[in-house]
Structure formats: structure tokens, C-alpha cells
Amino acid sequence: MTVAQIIQAMELELLTPQTDVSREITGGCVCDLLSVVMAEGEGGMAWITVQTHLNVIAVASLHDFSCVIVSGGAAVEEETLAKAQEEGIPVLRSPHSSYKLAGQLYGLGIA
């Protein structure tokens, strides 16, 4: 399943219109501690988090994640979005909790 497909299926808001959403999502990760994501992340993952600062993009980019999903409808800093566009990491947003989003992703077959 691609990033574009989950945007539609989960009604996510794409905050970085200039990023490539055709990438395949190979797994998921729900965590707000950057070191844990750093230790456990794998390329292609979709990362659900409430963190919205610049360093989220650094971690996502180092792991070559397919996208970042910001939960709880949190506001995302402009500089974070600018960096995400530059690094080509799609940033998506949903008003739902991390718990619910993880359940949705799992239900869509991303295990």
C-alpha cells in the first residue's frame, strides 16, 4: 500500500504537497521518543508521532521512512514542513490519536 492510498483510506491531510506520495509503506512505528525510533526504525516505515519539530524530519530522513503521520491534529512548525519538502518526506496529519491511527494502518494490512 502506498502513501497516497493511506491518505485516501485514512482521510489524512497532506501537509507537504511537493513530496512524492507514490512510495510503498513497508511497516509502521508509533513512538514519540526519538532514540527509540532511531534504534528500531527501518526504511519504508510510516511513523506516527505527536512530535512536530525539525528533528522528526532528521530521524525520518536518516531511516528513509515513507512518511510521518502527525496525530492529534497537532500544529506543525513551518520549518519542519520546509525541511520535509527538502528531504522528500511526506508529512501527513490526522485529528485522531496515535492509537487509532496505528489500528487503522494495521487494518489496512500494514503489519
Add this chain to the structure above:
Amino acid sequence: MSNEHGEQVTFQETRQVEQGDFATAGQIAASFKNTLKKLGVASPVIRRIAIASYEAEINLAIHSWGGTMRLIIYPDRVRLLVDDVGPGIENIDLAMQEGYSTASEEVRMLGFGAGMGMPNMKRCADAFKIESVLGKGTSISMDFNL
């Protein structure tokens, strides 16, 4: 190019980390990752070096008064040298324990300071050495076999 022991050095790169620069931290890890990619290093090794570099970079930004990170590539291994000027680490055994952190509440709110940095570094490296002097600073040397 060769080092002080006459060993052949394929490539080296030294970068500075400023105190408190944790918002943009990750740039050096990204730059090291790109360098290793261009040199054709295998991706599982790049992954381990990128994780260790990232953790070191964050640690310098959070805890030190500034420092340097040096990537040295030998034909058989990659060495990552991290040197800072700073308060030093009072108890290295504690610092190496998962979950132990002296980071401020403000930094923790951003998702840093989980007490995973040092154990992550050690786990990623094939050899890990740390020396710290209170009031002076900390030096870490990590080797990654190619």
C-alpha cells in the same frame, strides 16, 4: 592519506557541533550517511553508523559545550571519533544504562533524553571506547567493521 600509525586512510571528514543546536541536529549524521553511500559502504553498516552518529550529535548538542565529530574511513573499518568540551560524565556505568538520562524536562518534551543514546551507540558499534573527565569533556571512539 595515512594516520599516525601509518595506516592507509580512504577518507576523513570532521564536523563541529554547537551547544544547544538540537533542533537541527541530525545534519552531520545525514552528511556522514551520504558520504558512506557514495563510497559504496554496505547499507546495514551505514545504518549502524548513521544511528551512532545521530545519537552522538544529539548528545553533544544537549549535554556538551560544543565538540567535534570525525569520520575516518580505513580500508577495513570506519572509525567515528566524538570529542567534546563539557561537564563530563560523572558515572559512565550509569550513563550506559538504558533509561538513565540527565537531560532537562524541556529537552525530554521534544522526545530526546530517553536515556537510550549511549546504549544505542554501543549496540551499533563493533568496538566502543569512552573516556570522560569531569569539568573537561568526553571522548568516544567507535569502530565499525567493513
